[in-house]
Amino acid sequence: MYINKSSLAQFAQGNKTSDVTMDRYLTQYLDLYNKVEPHVRAFVPEENRADRIKNEVARVREKYSEFPKPSLYGIPVGIKDLIHLDGLPTCAGSNLPPQALTKSEGSFIQKLRQKGVWFTGKTVTEEFAYAGPITTRNPHQLNHTPGGSSAGSAAAVAAGICPFAIGTQTLRSVMAPASFCGVVGFKPSYARIPIDGVQLMSPSFDTFGFFTQDMEGMDFLAAELVTEWKPFNEARKPVLGIPEGVYMTLLEDDTKITFQKQLKKLEEAGFSIKTVAMPWEDSFIYGDAMVRFVHGEMAQVHHSLFDIYKDLYEDTVRQAILSGRTITEEELEGYRSGQIKLRNDLLDVQKSQGIDLWVSPAQAGTAPLWGSRTGWTGMTAIWSYAGAPAVSIPAASINNMPLGFQCIGAYGRDEELIYWSKVVSLALQ
Template sequence: MYIKKNSLGMLLQFQETPDSVIEHYLTPCLDRFEKFEPHIHAFIHEENRETRILRDIEALKRKFTDVNKPPLYGIPVAIKDLFHVDGFPTHAGSELPHTVLTGEEGSLIRSLREKGMWITGKTVTEEFAYGGLIPTRNPHNLNHTSGGSSAGSAAAVAAGICPVAVGTQTLRSISAPASFCGVVGFKPSKGRIPMDGVILLSPSFDTAGFFTQDLPSMEYVSAQLIPEWQEFQSDRKPVLGIPNGIYMNLMFDDVRTAFQEQVKKQEESGYKIKRVDMPWSDEFIYGDDMLRFVQGEMAIVHQALFEEYKDIYGLGVHNAITAGFGIDDMELERYRKGQISLRNDLSDIQEREAIDLWISPAQGGTAPLWGEQTGWAGMTAIWSYAGLPTISIPSMTVNDMPLGFQCIGSYGGDEELIYWSKQVSKALNPDYKTKGTKKS
């Protein structure tokens, strides 16, 4: 196992001596990178990485000379290689020339710099966040995948190389890696984080998010990096909802057993749980409409590049873009209207049933073997389609591999989601284990 603790839990100890934050993280970051990175392959190769980091830290100290440092001062962060970062080429997991992909930094990267963070490196992603074999291994077991497409970001946090990493999600790209690597993965509501300066896959889905090792760290980072964050508190337990229908069948039997045990623990802890008929059809959950939506928008995003470099695209991405060219504007517009309709329907149900959070496993199974698939969209895609915020909490071990407990909030209710997820997590048993590999 290549796991090390490296959360933000000690951060408050350094408020009066903020330069100690740099010293607290710098040496472990460099040491753990040297020790673990040759095995987990979380980062894009960078020549003279350590020299660049030391230079950046000296520039950080010169920039923030006041006693009162910004709230994230001295904290290292890893960035998924879909984000443009000044001084780094953008490859996006692709063989296309980086000169045609690299662009200017966007709002999120500028914000984390202004809050005092330093960049430990860019992390591995599947080709254009869609597909393709990647080198990243799961720090819990190198024979398994760390997920996709934010694989490198999740693995870097799980290995303790950095306490925070940035990723993106279209259908499952934060939730799956977080679940498989045993870290917290937060996908905010669609639109809460500006997506300028990012190579998009499907603009109607794509959302930036974060990985940390624990929920307090996630709350702290989100409060600093998500615009217009409002502190939320409540003196009651949230009401939890579980979808009826095929949704809860999209998992392996051992995962279902583990989840049922966790639901029982929630009930024993005083949580009210409702099983609710959902405003979607089983056919939509189980069908390919959401994938067609992604491929159709993908074709639009890549049209100009594809005309010139189509022979360089990997086979999976090439085929997806080609399929997307066959999806017309009327079909795409129907999907976009469906997003808003579903979002409103879910809001109505939550209000009518007094449900604060939806809950489910974050993935239908634990991490597949490396070289096979990198996750399943069944437990995550519908929430991404609706634009709702989701969080994967490290909560259980199945067949000696991590699996996340997923909480889903209301649209725009990101603050409530994280606050209540901290409550819900107290009733979860992270040492729960079950055996078996039967699939329903």
């Protein structure tokens, strides 16, 4: 087990006070990286990493030499290797030449720089965030997967190498690794944060995501990084909704038992829980429509690259793109219209039923063995399709492996989701 404490809230408070504190944290980071990273393998290999980091920390110190310091001053952050970062190549977990993929960093990375962070490096992802072998191991048990595709970001935070990290989610790429690694994962509402400066997979889904070790840290981070954040507070417990139909049948038996125990605990703590008929067809959950949608957009994103580098793609990604090339723009437009309809229908159901949060396990089970699958889309894809914000809370374990409790909020109401998720998290502790 390679789990180390790394509180983002404490980190931020300490670094505001003194450069001596930042120096101490830098030394701690380098020591922990050298001890843990050879086993966990959360980061993309980088020559002269220590020198690059020391130079970057010196630049941050020089830029923000005066008080008050920026809110994330001196805090190390890991960045998923789909996100462009000036000075480091983008490989996107692929065999394609970095010069074909690397572009200028986008507005979100620039915002992080303005907040005063320094970058620990690029974190491991599956090939183009879709599929493929990864080096990263689960810090809880090295023979298990950390989940994908934001594997390295979740593992780095779980191992305490950095107090927060950035990933992306298309269908499950934040929720799965957060659940498997026992950290908090937050996927904001679709388009709440501009997604420029990213090697996209499916532009109608792709969203930034954050990882921290606890809800206190995520509460702090979301307020700093989500556009136009407006604090929310309400002196009552949220009403929780459980989807009817096939959705809740996709769980492994021990996950079902664990979830039922969690619901009972919440009811005993005074939470109201409703089972609700959902505004989607079970066949849509079970079918391949969402995957076809992703494949079709992948084919568009990779159109020029694929024509040049087709033989450098791994077979699973290659076949997905070839499949996507058979999907018409008319079919894709139908899926895009369906996204908006489901988004609005979910808002209507929440309003009519008085639901504050939808809840479910974040994954169908705990982390599979390393080298097998890196997660399930069943508990996450439909919410990603609707663009809804979601949080995975580390609230249980099965056979000594973490299992996340997923809270899903109303589209655009990320502030409410984070607030209510804190309330739920406290009750589940």
